[in-house]
Amino acid sequence: MLVSLREILQRAARGLGIEPAMHLTQIRAAWADVVGLSLAEAAEPHWLHGGVLVVVAAHPVAAQEVSLRREAIVRDLRERIPQAQVRRVRVVVSVGKWRGRRGVS
Numbered sequence: 600m601l602v603s604l605r606e607i608l609q610r611a612a613r614g615l616g617i618e619p620a621m622h623l624t625q626i627r628a629a630w631a632d633v634v635g636l637s638l639a640e641a642a643e644p645h646w647l648h649g650g651v652l653v654v655v656a657a658h659p660v661a662a663q664e665v666s667l668r669r670e671a672i673v674r675d676l677r678e679r680i681p682q683a684q685v686r687r688v689r690v691v692v693s694v695g696k697w698r699g700r701r702g703v704s
Contacts (some may be wrong), residue, residue, distance in 0.1 A: 602624060614624060616652055619647050619648060621682075622647055622683035623644060623646070623647045623683075623684065625680045626647065626652065626676060626680060626685070627643070627644050629676070629679050629680065630643065630644055632671060632699045633675045633676060634665070634667060634668065634681075635673060635680070638661060638664055640663070641656060641657045641658065641660075641661035642654050642655065642656040642657065642662065642664070642665050642690065643655055644696060646682065649684070650684050650686035650687060651686065651687050651688075651689055652665045652673075652676070652685050652687070652688050652689070653689050653690075653691065654689070654690045654691070655687055655690075655691055655692075655693050656690055656691070656692050657692075657693055658691065658692065659692055660689045662692045663689070665688065665690040666688075666690050669687075669688040669690070671690055672688050673686065673687065
């Protein structure tokens with residue numbers, strides 16, 4: 600029986616308990632295609648837990664744009680990365696200095 604490399608990696612990630620981090624990495628890789636480059640530069644996926652994707656925005660305007668598009672974002676992410684099981688997007692405005700892309704948390 601042949602098993603795809605993708606399935607092997609998913610099983611390994613699941614076994615190691617790092618599957619949510621792997622899904623977040625996949626979401627971040629697709630983010631600019633999902634929301635567009637300008638919004639991707641002002642808002643980024645920060646955390647994924649229990650189907651809730653937390654997006655951190657650099658300013659209120661970016662947060663509002665993500666909020667207005669949240670249903671389309673969920674739909675697009677579910678089509679692109681179904682194994683991530685994104686059900687909802689929650690957006691927050693960064694309280695600190697915006698630094699752009701951060702590491703996986």
